Amino acid sequence: MEGTRSKPVRNLPETIHSLLGLKSHLTSAWVKSVCNIVNNVPSSTPKKKEDDDSVSSAQLQSIRDQLSALTVHVNDQNKRRRQILNEFLDLKGNIRVFCRVKPLGASDKRKTPVTSDTRNVIIKLTETKRKTYNFDRVLQPDSSQDDVFLEIEPVIKSVIDGYNACIFAYGQTGTGKTYTMEGLPNSPGIVPRAIKGLFKQVEESNHRFEITFSMLEIYMGNLKDLLLSQATKPISPIPPSLSIHTDEKGEIEIENLVNIKVNDFNEVFKLYKLGCRNRATASTNSNSVSSRSHCMIRVSITCHGAPERRRETNKIWLVDLGGSERVLKTKAIGRRFDEGKAINLSLSALGDVINSLQHKNSHIPYRNSTLTQVLKDSLGQDSKTLMMVHISPKEDDLCETICSLNFATRAKNTHLGQDESTEEQVKKEALMMTLHKKMEKIEQEREIALREMRNLNQTLEKFSGKPHVTEEEEEDVIREEILVTPKKRKNKSRRASDVFPSFMRPTANSNRRLSGADFSVIPNGSGFKSRRNSMVSVRAESVCLPLNKNGFGSACDSSDRSVSKSTWVMRQNTADDATVYSQDISECDIKLVVSEHKPKVLQMGTGSGTKPRSRMGNLEKDVRQKMGGREFSRINSWLDKTQLPRTPCPEQLDMLLEKSSTQSFTTEKITGNEFFEKLEDIGESNGGETTVVKPTPMLKNLFELQCLCSSEEEDQILSRFPNPSDEDDYESLCPPTLENDGFSQYIDNEWFGVNNNRADLERDSPASVSLLERERDLKQLLPQLGLDRSLKPNSQRGLAFADGVAPPLLRAQETLGERGFAPRFMQKLQALCFRILLGLGFIDVGYDNDFFNGLMK
Numbered sequence: 001m002e003g004t005r006s007k008p009v010r011n012l013p014e015t016i017h018s019l020l021g022l023k024s025h026l027t028s029a030w031v032k033s034v035c036n037i038v039n040n041v042p043s044s045t046p047k048k049k050e051d052d053d054s055v056s057s058a059q060l061q062s063i064r065d066q067l068s069a070l071t072v073h074v075n076d077q078n079k080r081r082r083q084i085l086n087e088f089l090d091l092k093g094n095i096r097v098f099c100r101v102k103p104l105g106a107s108d109k110r111k112t113p114v115t116s117d118t119r120n121v122i123i124k125l126t127e128t129k130r131k132t133y134n135f136d137r138v139l140q141p142d143s144s145q146d147d148v149f150l151e152i153e154p155v156i157k158s159v160i161d162g163y164n165a166c167i168f169a170y171g172q173t174g175t176g177k178t179y180t181m182e183g184l185p186n187s188p189g190i191v192p193r194a195i196k197g198l199f200k201q202v203e204e205s206n207h208r209f210e211i212t213f214s215m216l217e218i219y220m221g222n223l224k225d226l227l228l229s230q231a232t233k234p235i236s237p238i239p240p241s242l243s244i245h246t247d248e249k250g251e252i253e254i255e256n257l258v259n260i261k262v263n264d265f266n267e268v269f270k271l272y273k274l275g276c277r278n279r280a281t282a283s284t285n286s287n288s289v290s291s292r293s294h295c296m297i298r299v300s301i302t303c304h305g306a307p308e309r310r311r312e313t314n315k316i317w318l319v320d321l322g323g324s325e326r327v328l329k330t331k332a333i334g335r336r337f338d339e340g341k342a343i344n345l346s347l348s349a350l351g352d353v354i355n356s357l358q359h360k361n362s363h364i365p366y367r368n369s370t371l372t373q374v375l376k377d378s379l380g381q382d383s384k385t386l387m388m389v390h391i392s393p394k395e396d397d398l399c400e401t402i403c404s405l406n407f408a409t410r411a412k413n414t415h416l417g418q419d420e421s422t423e424e425q426v427k428k429e430a431l432m433m434t435l436h437k438k439m440e441k442i443e444q445e446r447e448i449a450l451r452e453m454r455n456l457n458q459t460l461e462k463f464s465g466k467p468h469v470t471e472e473e474e475e476d477v478i479r480e481e482i483l484v485t486p487k488k489r490k491n492k493s494r495r496a497s498d499v500f501p502s503f504m505r506p507t508a509n510s511n512r513r514l515s516g517a518d519f520s521v522i523p524n525g526s527g528f529k530s531r532r533n534s535m536v537s538v539r540a541e542s543v544c545l546p547l548n549k550n551g552f553g554s555a556c557d558s559s560d561r562s563v564s565k566s567t568w569v570m571r572q573n574t575a576d577d578a579t580v581y582s583q584d585i586s587e588c589d590i591k592l593v594v595s596e597h598k599p600k601v602l603q604m605g606t607g608s609g610t611k612p613r614s615r616m617g618n619l620e621k622d623v624r625q626k627m628g629g630r631e632f633s634r635i636n637s638w639l640d641k642t643q644l645p646r647t648p649c650p651e652q653l654d655m656l657l658e659k660s661s662t663q664s665f666t667t668e669k670i671t672g673n674e675f676f677e678k679l680e681d682i683g684e685s686n687g688g689e690t691t692v693v694k695p696t697p698m699l700k701n702l703f704e705l706q707c708l709c710s711s712e713e714e715d716q717i718l719s720r721f722p723n724p725s726d727e728d729d730y731e732s733l734c735p736p737t738l739e740n741d742g743f744s745q746y747i748d749n750e751w752f753g754v755n756n757n758r759a760d761l762e763r764d765s766p767a768s769v770s771l772l773e774r775e776r777d778l779k780q781l782l783p784q785l786g787l788d789r790s791l792k793p794n795s796q797r798g799l800a801f802a803d804g805v806a807p808p809l810l811r812a813q814e815t816l817g818e819r820g821f822a823p824r825f826m827q828k829l830q831a832l833c834f835r836i837l838l839g840l841g842f843i844d845v846g847y848d849n850d851f852f853n854g855l856m857k
């Protein structure tokens with residue numbers, strides 16, 4: 001800089017000299033032209049900018065035009081692809097039957113009577129007699145899960161194209177149905193691959209899809225929602241009964257079935273795990289964890305504004321059928337026998353339906369079983385059906401294998417296999433190959449177009465700050481707004497109990513049928529409160545079951561009737577019933593007594609004779625579950641409501657930690673803390689300065705967590721804590737005493753480390769087992785929550801916890817200041833802790849004075 005500035009000074013004489021030398025050139029024309037240049041310099045910059053602006057806006061418009069053209073092009077390609085795929089699947093057959101042969105076990109050295117090639121299964125009946133069964137495809141014992149999915153893929157694509165589809169696994173118990181459908185962690189089966197495939201297709205598509213997930217079970221002819229946690233106690237709320245309906249378009253809808261919107265595979269996986277836990281399995285002679293029911297997964301897909309799709313909303317059913325086997329062979333008795341009978345009856349009905357469809361009969365006997373009623377719109381017409389028949393190559397299983405193969409033969413497309421001449425088959429194969437190639441070409445072109453669209457969108461976003469929104473996407477946003485808004489007004493509707501005399505009010509059962517888990521409240525006395533402000537207790541007062549000689553009546557022989565009349569009741573499994581659950585008993589009559597809960601003033605101390613707050617834990621759970629009902633559309637909130645106890649999931653924790661500004665416990669004097677504003681002025685005034693305790697990150701953030709109860713629930717909980725308007729009313733300031741129930745009896749104070757006298761915790765209760773399973777998670781989570789850092793090295797009763805004892809999550813003693821706060825503070829604190837417990841899902845945990853005293857030490 002120095003150099004450049006001094007240079008003209010140094011060269012000034014030379015410059016003057018040269019200018020003087022040039023003076024002959026300083027004509028008026030020269031001066032004018034220089035002036036022009038000089039004039040143009042300042043004015044040229046803004047002008048250039050204007051040009052840039054006009055160019056970029058033109059560019060933007062051109063990008064938009066290109067995007068619109070590409071959208072049209074891709075839509076067109078989608079349409080063509082759909083047509084070709086449909087043609088391809090038509091040639092293959094809309095109902096296709098595959099056979100999968102299970103590999104022989106290492107210990108099974110005997111010779112197998114089953115041999116196979118890619119299309120045929122040959123059974124050696126005697127030394128001289130062989131029988132051949134042919135299929136659309138035979139998956140031989142060495143076939144992998146990849147090979148299976150390769151055959152499934154076109155069906156998944158057709159689901160994206162708006163067709164209904166149904167893939168089910170059929171076969172004798174233990175032949176690998178669950179292996180094919182679910183697979184193992186290292187070799188996933190059809191269900192995870194299909195769902196992943198769907199999400200991949202959705203991602204690649206230029207449309208917006210909404211995907212929902214449901215999971216149900218047909219057990220003994222009755223439907224059970226697998227996404228609803230089973231009630232474990234007699235007083236738990238009864239889940240809504242499911243019933244099958246056909247809408248005006250002929251689509252099947254299952255009323256009250258939980259249908260949860262899912263955004264990615266992980267969400268589906270969580271729900272799937274939840275559903276599997278609720279499944280009915282038992283040990284049979286053939287399989288130690290045999291499915292005693294049909295497990296059905298439904299994935300529904302909605303896409304608005306895609307006219308090239310067959311339907312706006314369509315679905316795919318993925319069904320793991322119950323194991324078929326001759327009940328004589330299994331020597332099943334009692335419930336096992338009934339289960340086997342029910343499974344066989346519904347499988348036979350399924351075979352009848354498929355056979356009638358294949359023969360294009362005028363009457364299709366859908367109504368013969370619950371299974372076929374549910375699948376009605378996904379079997380036949382233009383739906384894609386794929387049946388995987390599983391057989392065992394073992395000699396011992398030969399009879400079952402022949403039964404399964406005969407079943408499959410009935411279902412098989414009569415136009416395929418041996419009924420076709422070789423010439424016809426070759427012609428068809430060639431045509432299919434051509435179609436396949438065409439489809440591949442279109443897909444490649446589409447992929448290029450989509451990539452280009454993505455690039456253009458990025459450019460557009462860079463220049464204009466917002467992505468290109470198609471008309472369809474705009475419509476979606478508007479539609480979502482329209483759909484979401486009315487939900488908020490839901491609770492304002494009047495109840496039948498407000499309007500009708502008692503004899504006209506719906507019964508508990510009809511309520512359940514009509515409105516899911518929404519129980520009707522019978523007003524008790526004149527002061528009927530709205531649901532928002534009243535506590536409701538629900539319990540089954542009496543249960544009348546039509547017991548026959550064999551115990552509970554089997555519904556399998558009247559599936560039609562049982563669908564509409566089935567009701568749900570919990571009962572404990574009897575010793576001979578090893579089935580993991582048994583919720584649904586047909587034709588039973590349940591009297592529901594629903595009464596309003598009146599909050600009462602509580603007695604101080606644990607030893608009080610009367611415990612007016614008894615069953616409060618359950619009550620809260622009831623309310624939570626009831627409020628849950630079918631209204632949850634978000635998977636996490638659904639899981640929060642259905643899985644107790646649970647810890648915040650890792651994603652929530654990440655979010656929580658990210659949000660957390662303070663990572664360690666501190667006690668300091670602050671004013672106007674946001675957290676305590678929520679608790680109102682609970683601190684003790686101290687010379688004009690409010691002494692409060694800065695909340696721990698965990699407490700603070702838990703408050704914000706989604707898994708905390710809704711404001712409505714909070715109101716209900718807080719209504720149990722009387723407002724101490726009258727300071728002299730010491731009774732009202734007593735902490736609530738919740739009667740221990742369920743697993744809380746095993747953990748009560750030990751949970752919080754207040755009373756360590758009880759060394760021998762019982763570990764065999766299912767509840768305590770699940771709780772202790774959580775303990776491991778919680779221990780791992782503590783460092784993340786910053787709780788471990790708050791420990792004092794010599795703390796006797798700090799946050800350290802003995803092995804095997806559940807961690808004292810909320811015993812953050814340092815944070816809670818000194819003793820001597822007014823009872824009012826105690827009371828508010830209890831309310832807060834209760835909320836946190838509820839948020840964490842530990843609502844069953846009983847707590848009493850000791851807990852709070854320990855907390856305050």
Ligand SMILES: Nc1ncnc2c1ncn2[C@@H]1O[C@H](COP(=O)(O)OP(=O)(O)OP(=O)(O)O)[C@@H](O)[C@H]1O
Nearest residue numbers: 102103173174175176177178179287290291322323
């Ligand atoms: N193709 C296969 N390759 C490897 N293992 C298999 C295969 N098929 C089945 N198995 C194994 O055989 C066992 C029984 O299989 P699975 O539970 O899937 O049978 P299932 O037909 O679903 O029985 P059920 O009807 O009683 O539920 C499992 O341990 C499974 O891993």
